[in-house]
Structures are given as C-alpha cells and as structure tokens.
Amino acid sequence: MQRGTIFLTIVALGIGVVIWLLPERQESHDLPPHQLLRDIIRETRFFSTDEVAAMLINRDPSLHLVDVRDSTAYRRFHLPGAVNVPLADILKEGSLDLLSGDEQTHVFYSNGTLRANQAWVLTRRLGYKNTYVMRGGLNRWIETIMEPPVPPSSASSEAFDQYDFRVAAGQYFRGEAAAPKKKVKTPPKVIPRRKKKVVASGGC
C-alpha cells in the first residue's frame, strides 16, 4: 500500500476523532440583540397600506394577513383573508404554526402600528423570517384607502395617481361597482413585494 494513502487515511480519521470529541456549543437560538436591532431599524419590514391593498386586489397568493387585535374587534371588521391571532395568544403552538410557511409573506396589523410591531419583534426573536408589519394599521387603512384625502391641486402627478388608485381600491373593498363616468386609472402594474429567497436545492 502506498505511503500517501496511509497518510491520508490517518489524517482523515484524525480529523474525524477531533470532530467527535469537540464539545457541543451551547447557544440560544434566539436572535441576538444586535441582529434584532439591525432588523428593527430596517425599513423593508414595513408594508404600506397601498402595498397591502395592491396585493389584495391582485390576489397575491403569498400574502398572509395576521390580525393581532382581540377577537371582538376582528369580528367587527377585518381585512379580507386575514386570520385572527390576538397578541396575547401569539406564542401558542397553533398560532406559531400559522407563521411557519417560508414562501408566504406574513403581514401583521392592528389598529395602529404598536401591537403589530410587538408581534413582529416576538416572532422575529423566535426566528420567523417572512414577517412584516402594515405601517399605520387599520387607522391608516381607513385614512388612506377607504377615505383618501384629495391631494391639493399643486400636488405631483404621482400623488394624483396614488389618489386614483386609493379611490379605486376603496371601491373594490367596499364592494361597489366602479363609478361609470369618472375615468379611474388602473392601479400600477408593478406590485411592490419583497424578493423571495431562492433556496438552492441539491442534486448532482
């Protein structure tokens, strides 16, 4: 037998023994605070009400709305397709299962931003990645989508496009037929959505 083969065998087995005897590192799987901070200050964790409305209208199958208000408020009004997970129940087994789909975009909302943010921080610490917050919550939803303010006549054309979209979206969500005479611009075709991570799969 060649000396090189024997040498390589000894090296390989030696590395194997070292690996076997390595102590297991004890680490908490919670997100460390500095990483959590980095994620908290990142703007991309927010969805605007316009983005959520566009995704709902386009029936984006990846959108998964999570209403973190209590069940009474949920029964009174909630966004179409939203599931109700009150903030107090968010750590329960069944609630966390709802967030486990990696291919879905889980968007928390409450009346304002605060409770949705709290839900976001909790789930983020537990390692859920595709969770987002609808900024402004239902209050801003009413202000912007259901009752959008008319922009001043000096506003930019983007502001008017946005206003037209909001009016159309408001009609859509109220279930009204589109106003026949007034020309309603179609919502922008570009759907703002987060890039999905493409998971490399194996194979030879």
Add this chain to the structure above:
Amino acid sequence: MGPLVPQGIIGPEWDFIIALVIGMGFGFILEAAGFSSSKNLVGLFYGYDFVVLRVFFTAAATAAAGIVLFDYFGWIDVEMLYVQPTYWGAAIAGGMIMGLGFVTGGFCPGTGFAASSIGKIDAMMFVLGTFLGALLYGETYPLLKDFVNSGYEGGIKIYDTLGISRGLFTFLLIVVAVGMFYLVPLIEKRVKKPEY
C-alpha cells in the same frame, strides 16, 4: 459571520450570479473528472468503476467535517442553514426513478448537461428526456399531489433521528468513507471492465 446569503451579507440579487459561477465550476469539474462519460458513471452499477461513489463520499465527508468545524469556530451558524425537508413517499419513489434513469440513461442530470456541452448526442437526448419528464410531472401534478406531499417530516437531521451527537455522526461518516476507499478497489479488481 456565515452563512452569507441567509443573513443578508450577500443580498438575494446576487443569487443568480453566484449560482452561475458555482454552476460553471461544477460543470467544469464534472467534465475534468471524467463524469461526462457514461461508461465511468454507470461503472458503479456494474462494479468496475466506483469513481462516482468515491467522489460523492469525499464530498459528503469533507462538507460535513467542514460545516462542523466552521460551526465550532463560530464562522457559520448551522441552525441558519437550509435543510431540505423530508417527504418519505416522494423521496423513496424519486430515488428509485432517479436510479433507474441513471442506469438506463448513463447520466445523472448534472452530468447529462456537462456531457451535452461537449457534444455528446446521447447526453442531449438525455437532457431532452429530462425536460419531457419535468413536463409530464408538471402536467400530472394534480394527480400526484397527495403522494408527493405524503410522509412529511420537516427538516429532520439523521443524527437527531439516530439520537447521537453531530460530531459522532460525522466521525462515523468519515470512517465509512475511508472504509469504502479500501473496499471498493477489491471489487473493482474482480470485475472486468467490459470493452465496447
């Protein structure tokens, strides 16, 4: 610090560029290692050439040892690596179809592309068959859906299932790989490589 992509150190917009570079390197190595020849590849099934087994065991043992050591040094966080979820039904049926295709076609998907890039007509037919198979699968997916998703276990790991430590499992993998390197030449000596 690692893994680089899941932590966002390398953004998702680089995914395709990284995939392109790795893919070209992978194809080049396959071709350089003689994996574009179906005679070398199917030798594994007839017992005259175990180069495929050697390469894959080397890759598995090296990667496993590297990941454990990198994790110990704190260079990567193993918990953040993606683990392909286990579906028992699909894994068993897919493995059998893959093996059957491998021994009859003489290539596995990656080597089929490597061989067709150097102009092998049988490999081009193999690649065409791959696409037809993918099309057939896509068209019949509604019928197969329940079976494909059966036996879901999530991202389980073999050392958790066996109840041993990761280090011990890696050690055993290296022992099996080294043992294989000593055993397969004995088989290769007994089986005569057929002349075509």
